[in-house]
Amino acid sequence: MRIEKNFEQLDNVKNVGIVLRPSSPELKSTYLKIKELFENEKINVFLEENSAQMISDNGYSLEELCLKVDFLISVGGDGTLLSVVRKSFNFEKPVLGINLGTLGFLTDICMEQLPKFIEDLKNNIYKIDNRMLIEGSVNLNKFVAFNDIVISRKSISSMIKIKAKIDGKAFNTYYGDGVIISTPTGSTAYNLSVGGPIVYPLTKAFIVTPVAPHSLTQRPLVMPADFEIEFKIVDTQGAVVIVDGQDIYEVEQNQSIKINIANKKAKMLHRIQRNYFEVLNEKLRWGN
Missing domain, CATH: 3.40.50.10330 (Probable inorganic polyphosphate/atp-NAD kinase; domain 1)
Incomplete structure (x- = not known):
């Protein structure tokens, strides 16, 4: 062994x-x-x-x-x-x-x-x-996550639309219940429960997993943690950002959440x- x-x-x-x-x-x-x-x-x-x-x-x-x-x-x-x-x-x-x-x-x-x-x-x-660890920022709020950052719809009666960029370039539009941005450590948490991959915890990577996506072509994505990921809320009702299941921030329409690897x-x-x-x-x- x-x-x-x-x-x-x-x-x-x-x-x-x-x-x-x-x-x-x-x-x-x-x-x-x-x-x-x-x-x-x-x-x-x-x-x-x-x-x-x-x-x-x-x-x-x-x-x-x-x-x-x-x-x-x-x-x-x-x-x-x-x-x-x-x-x-x-x-x-x-x-x-x-x-x-x-x-x-x-x-x-x-x-x-x-x-x-x-x-x-x-x-x-x-x-x-x-x-x-991953760092996130929305408006003037900055936060750190050990497991995951979840962008979720505000209302259970409707889906949410989120446009995503990597290093400033558009790469996807998510339409569904939300998106999970997970660390490798957090891959066995909420990410796992919605069908995301398990990633060895000492790996340096982001896991981006859609939650109940409207399109069957949307799949979890594992990428190097050197990128900056940006998620812009298109939905008129806005969204909530949940950090490690413990802290919650509200995000309005056209506001963005930026996510990077933490420096420690x-x-x-x-x-x-x-x-x-x-x-x-x-x-x-x-x-x-």
Whole structure:
């Protein structure tokens, strides 16, 4: 089996920051267990302020946390990890996902695996993936997506028309429910559910996938991430832009959304044993 090589390592881990899934005060016991495991290995644990308020503890703003710690831990599911990555990527801190959800394409380990991971961490037995992010802008709003940017119709009673350009040159007109612009990491999210391709997460590419297109000739498109993609809303009702399923922006008729590769990457901290194709096999139940 091919072993992924990784030469990026953390220097002498002393401090970690933890962000808990919002609106989940029941995670207090989980946090205390994580804290105990790290402190037993002489690693300090700091809690993000919103998570701290949720469980009646003391915490730090995410910015303060990123300046204090060697890496971040997201405790919850993929949605929690998405939020942590998007808010912290400018600080270039690796993020480890502890999965307390169900599917968990992004979150790497469960609580039962944490003691072994901490042991491996101290022995430099782990890997750090650098994942592509995409930047978007509409009007004066700029945003970053880890999974995808979705351009969707405002009304469920009508379709939306979107004209697309690559590097300033027209290449397509989409007519249907909308368009998904996905990173390779996000290819297993909404993109997959509407028939888009799965793309290896360390690939440098955009995936553009129409949602319920009116024409049967419209197909998903994978392209190098060096291009700038522009989508102009033709529909009189305008559209909504949804970033990683978490932030929403309204777009009016004749306004454009421009999308580029971000100038920084998200750093994902993983067990050395993690194999992407085994994750696909497990989560998608291939072969069952």
